[in-house]
Amino acid sequence: MEPVEKKSYWNAAGMAGVIFGFIVFLVATIGSYATIHSEPTGTFFSGTIVASVIGCLIGAFGGVLAVKLYINEYGPELKIGTGAVIGLVTGIFITLVYQVFSMIWPVIDSSYIENLQSAMIANIEMMDALPAATRDEMIDAMYADMQNYYSAGTIIQNLFFGVLTYGLLNLLSGLLAAKFMGKPPQEEAI
Amino acid sequence: MQHDENNSGLNNSGMNSSGSQQHNPDSGGQGESGSGPGFTSPSGYLHQQSWAERNGFPPWLLALVWVVLGFVLFQLAGNTMAAIYLITAADDAVTAFDVELLMEHIDVLFITNSISQILFLGLMTWLITGLVTTGKRSAFLRFRTDDKTLPVVLLTVVLVIVMQPVIWLFSWLNAQIPMWDGYMAMEETQMEMIKGFLTADHVTLIALFHVGLVPSICEEILFRGYAQRLMEKSWGIWAAIIVGGVLFGLFHIRLTQLIPLTLIGMLLAWLVWRSDSIYPAITGHFVNNGGSVLVASLYSDYALEQMTATELPPVWLLLVSAGVTIMVIRYIHHITERE
Numbered sequence: 001m002e003p004v005e006k007k008s009y010w011n012a013a014g015m016a017g018v019i020f021g022f023i024v025f026l027v028a029t030i031g032s033y034a035t036i037h038s039e040p041t042g043t044f045f046s047g048t049i050v051a052s053v054i055g056c057l058i059g060a061f062g063g064v065l066a067v068k069l070y071i072n073e074y075g076p077e078l079k080i081g082t083g084a085v086i087g088l089v090t091g092i093f094i095t096l097v098y099q100v101f102s103m104i105w106p107v108i109d110s111s112y113i114e115n116l117q118s119a120m121i122a123n124i125e126m127m128d129a130l131p132a133a134t135r136d137e138m139i140d141a142m143y144a145d146m147q148n149y150y151s152a153g154t155i156i157q158n159l160f161f162g163v164l165t166y167g168l169l170n171l172l173s174g175l176l177a178a179k180f181m182g183k184p185p186q187e188e189a190i
Numbered sequence: 191m192q193h194d195e196n197n198s199g200l201n202n203s204g205m206n207s208s209g210s211q212q213h214n215p216d217s218g219g220q221g222e223s224g225s226g227p228g229f230t231s232p233s234g235y236l237h238q239q240s241w242a243e244r245n246g247f248p249p250w251l252l253a254l255v256w257v258v259l260g261f262v263l264f265q266l267a268g269n270t271m272a273a274i275y276l277i278t279a280a281d282d283a284v285t286a287f288d289v290e291l292l293m294e295h296i297d298v299l300f301i302t303n304s305i306s307q308i309l310f311l312g313l314m315t316w317l318i319t320g321l322v323t324t325g326k327r328s329a330f331l332r333f334r335t336d337d338k339t340l341p342v343v344l345l346t347v348v349l350v351i352v353m354q355p356v357i358w359l360f361s362w363l364n365a366q367i368p369m370w371d372g373y374m375a376m377e378e379t380q381m382e383m384i385k386g387f388l389t390a391d392h393v394t395l396i397a398l399f400h401v402g403l404v405p406s407i408c409e410e411i412l413f414r415g416y417a418q419r420l421m422e423k424s425w426g427i428w429a430a431i432i433v434g435g436v437l438f439g440l441f442h443i444r445l446t447q448l449i450p451l452t453l454i455g456m457l458l459a460w461l462v463w464r465s466d467s468i469y470p471a472i473t474g475h476f477v478n479n480g481g482s483v484l485v486a487s488l489y490s491d492y493a494l495e496q497m498t499a500t501e502l503p504p505v506w507l508l509l510v511s512a513g514v515t516i517m518v519i520r521y522i523h524h525i526t527e528r529e
C-alpha cells in the first residue's frame with residue numbers, strides 16, 4: 001500500500017496569519033495615531049474607526065493568501081471545504097498575532113494608551129448632538145475600557161470577537177479562493 | 191444494536207487535521223437512500239455523499255459555523271424587528287434603546303424573539319441539515335422514537351425537577367466569579383425584563399409558549415439535533431457533549447449562569463445520545479424553562495432569588511437532590527443499554 005502524503009495546512013495558514021495579523025495591526029495603529037494627532041471631529045468617524053473597518057477588510061484576504069500558499073506547496077487539487085478550514089485557521093492566527101502586537105505596542109510607546117484615551121474623550125465631548133448624560137456614559141465606558149486594556153476579561157473579549165470576525169471572514173475568503181484558484185481532486189470529481 | 195460512539199448506524203465521516211477526507215456513507219440514521227451523487231468503492235458499495243462531504247467540509251466546521259451564524263442572525267433579526275416596531279409604534283420620538291420603553295413593550299421583545307428563533311434556529315437549521323445528510327432530515331436530527339423513548343421522556347421530567355437544587359448550587363458557584371460592573375448592569379436589566387414579563391398577571395400561558403415551548407424545540411434542533419450530530423462525527427460523543435454544552439451555555443449570553451447552563455446542555459446532550467431521540471431533550475428543556483415560568487408566576491420573589499442565586503439552598507435539600515439525580519441518571523443509563 002502506498003503511503004498517503006500528509007497535506008498539512010498549518011504552514012500556509014500560519015504564514016498568512018502572521019503577515020495579515022501584522023498588516024491589520026499596522027493599519028489599526030496608524031489609525032490610532034491619526035486620531036491622536038488630529039483635531040476632534042465630534043463624529044463617530046474617527047481615524048480609529050476608519051482604520052478598524054479598513055483593517056477588517058484587508059484582514060479578510062488572509063484566507064486567499066493561505067490558500068495560495070497551500071496550492072504552491074501541494075498543487076491546485078483541493079476542495080472548497082479544505083479552503084474554508086484553511087481560511088478559518090488563518091483568521092485565528094490573524095487574531096492572535098494582532099492581539100500580541102496590540103499588547104506589545106503600548107510597552108514601546110508608553111504614552112500611547114493615555115494619548116489615545118484623551119483624543120477619543122475629546123472627540124466624544126465635541127458630539128453636541130448627543131445628550132450630556134449619554135456623552136458622560138460613553139466617556140465613562142471608554143475610560144473603563146482603557147483602564148482594563150491588559151485585563152484578562154478584555155483580552156478574552158478581544159480574542160473572542162476577533163476569532164469570530166476574522167475567522168468567519170477568512171473562512172469565506174478561503175472557501176472562495178479554493179473555488180476559483182483550486183480544482184477538485186481528480187478521484188473525487190463526479 | 192451496539193450503542194457505541196458512532197451511534198445508531200451513523201458512520202464517522204469527516205476531515206482529519208491534514209485536510210484529507212474520509213469517505214463513508216451517511217445514512218442519516220435510517221438507511222434511506224439519498225439522491226446525491228456518490229462513488230463506488232472497491233467493494234462495489236455505492237457510497238452516498240452529502241453536499242458537505244462532496245465538497246470536503248469537515249462536520250465540526252459546519253456545526254460551529256452554523257451555531258455562530260445562527261446565533262448572530264437570530265439576535266440581529268429579533269432585535270431589528272423589535273427596534274422597528276418600537277420606533278414606529280412609539281408616540282414620541284425615542285430611540286429603540288430606551289430601557290423604559292422596552293419594559294413597556296416587553297411582550298414585543300418576546301414575540302420577536304420567538305419569531306427569530308423559529309426562523310433561524312428552527313427552520314433554517316432544518317434546511318441546512320439538507321446539506322449534511324443524504325437521508326431524511328428528521329432522522330438526522332433524531333426526530334424518532336422507539337420503545338425506550340417514552341420511559342426516557344418521563345424519567346427526564348423527573349430528572350429535571352429533582353435536579354433543580356443542584357442547578358441552584360452551580361448557579362451560586364457561578365455567582366461567586368467576579369464580573370465587571372458594566373456587564374452586571376446589563377444582566378440585571380435583562381433579568382428585570384424577564385421578571386417583568388414572567389410575573390405579569392395574564393401571561394402565564396403566553397410565557398410558557400415564548401420561554402418554554404419555542405426555545406425547547408428550536409434550540410434543541412440546533413444544538414442536540416444538528417450540531418451534536420456533526421460534532422459526534424468529527425470528534426466522538428464525549429467531545430460533542432462537552433463542546434455542545436459549552437456552546438449552549440455561551441449561547442444564552444448570561445455569564446452568571448454559564449456553569450449551570452453548560453451542565454444542563456451536557457445533560458440534555460447525553461440524554462439524546464443514550465435515547466437516540468431528540469424528544470427527551472425537548473421535554474427536559476421545556477420542563478426546565480416552563481417550570482421557571484410557573485414558579486415565577488406563583489412565587490415571583492423566590493424566582494428572582496433563584497435566578498440571581500445569592501444564597502445556597504438548604505444542605506439537606508441539596509443532598510437529597512444530588513442523590514435522586516444520580517439514581518435517575520443511572521436508571522436512564524440502565525434502560526438505554528443496547529444489546
